[in-house]
Amino acid sequence: MPELPEVQTVVDGLNKKIKGKTILSLCYCDAKKLIREPSFGKFEKEIKNRKIEKVERRAKNILIFLSGEKILAIHLKMTGHFILIKNEKSLQYGGQVKIKNGKWIGEDLSEELRDPKNQFIRLVFELSGGLILAYSDLRKFGEIRLVNHSYLSSIDSKLGPEPLPQKFDLNLFRDIIGASKGKIKAVLLDQKRISGIGNIYADEILFEAGVRPQRPANSLSKKEIERIFYAIKNVLKRAIDNRGTSDSDFRDVEGKRGNNQNSLFVYRRTGKECFKCGGKVKRIKISQRGTHYCENCQK
DNA sequence: TGCAGTGTTGCTTC
DNA sequence: CGAAGCAACACTGC
Numbered sequence: 001m002p003e004l005p006e007v008q009t010v011v012d013g014l015n016k017k018i019k020g021k022t023i024l025s026l027c028y029c030d031a032k033k034l035i036r037e038p039s040f041g042k043f044e045k046e047i048k049n050r051k052i053e054k055v056e057r058r059a060k061n062i063l064i065f066l067s068g069e070k071i072l073a074i075h076l077k078m079t080g081h082f083i084l085i086k087n088e089k090s091l092q093y094g095g096q097v098k099i100k101n102g103k104w105i106g107e108d109l110s111e112e113l114r115d116p117k118n119q120f121i122r123l124v125f126e127l128s129g130g131l132i133l134a135y136s137d138l139r140k141f142g143e144i145r146l147v148n149h150s151y152l153s154s155i156d157s158k159l160g161p162e163p164l165p166q167k168f169d170l171n172l173f174r175d176i177i178g179a180s181k182g183k184i185k186a187v188l189l190d191q192k193r194i195s196g197i198g199n200i201y202a203d204e205i206l207f208e209a210g211v212r213p214q215r216p217a218n219s220l221s222k223k224e225i226e227r228i229f230y231a232i233k234n235v236l237k238r239a240i241d242n243r244g245t246s247d248s249d250f251r252d253v254e255g256k257r258g259n260n261q262n263s264l265f266v267y268r269r270t271g272k273e274c275f276k277c278g279g280k281v282k283r284i285k286i287s288q289r290g291t292h293y294c295e296n297c298q299k
Numbered sequence: 300t301g302c303a304g305t306g307t308t309g310c311t312t313c
Numbered sequence: 314c315g316a317a318g319c320a321a322c323a324c325t326g327c
Binding site for chain 3: 137186
Binding site: 139191198200245247267289290 | 307308
């Protein structure tokens with residue numbers, strides 16, 4: 001589900017809603033494997049009574065900075081997402097949130113808790129101020145860790161630069177492309193080269209730049225590299241402004257859909273008319289990923 | 300009914 | 314070393 005713009009939308013929502021709150025307890029968990037470190041028992045004990053100081057994003061990772069120099073680090077992978085709700089009485093049962101098999105139980109559930117996308121609850125945190133932070137993840141690929149600050153350098157060592165800061169400039173991008181041999185789409189997807197771009201935005205960036213995704217990186221002209229560079233900035237910024245793409249199940253922490261699906265030109269539009277030239281959008285496979293492009297507009 | 304496809308990543312294999 | 318394949322998992326849609 002989530003690429004850089006979606007993760008940023010979640011991080012912004014968490015900062016707005018849970019900064020300054022305290023994690024009182026982990027009150028529900030039906031998939032212990034999501035918690036990668038420390039051991040489940042330790043995690044449960046050590047997460048308690050820590051204050052949420054701030055929330056940041058690095059690539060597609062959510063970093064919740066806690067008191068006592070700890071970080072709750074979350075990677076949503078394909079289908080992970082957070083839902084923040086008021087801890088209403090109807091959801092409580094002797095201090096326990098009422099959930100069975102990942103589904104909320106109760107007769108007066110709010111619309112968001114009845115949303116089919118929120119029926120895969122794996123983890124629930126009880127926060128101060130009467131808030132419940134729930135984590136839903138249909139496919140259970142997500143990863144959650146409670147770590148020390150040293151974890152930051154360990155993820156940084158595996159990630160390329162963030163594409164949005166000014167520091168990521170045309171020269172740096174030229175160097176990255178110059179050092180790459182594979183197909184340009186595979187390069188954009190490679191987190192070690194540039195971090196945060198996923199399958200949707202790679203296709204959209206290459207459409208905006210007018211470059212076919214199967215083009216080898218070392219075949220690109222100066223002009224094409226430049227167009228891709230500006231497309232990266234534009235496409236990602238627009239998606240953040242639109243609060244992410246809700247093609248199917250992305251929701252922000254308040255359960256609201258993003259709007260960027262209305263701004264997609266090629267992603268999952270196989271066989272449909274290209275918005276620019278009216279030709280048909282094609283679908284191929286690159287690096288095992290569905291890849292969409294317009295043969296007319298992209299050279 | 301069955302199988303391909305799904306927004307991610309990391310490990311294995313050549 | 315790099316590139317490609319596949320597995321982790323569970324559901325949808327053709």
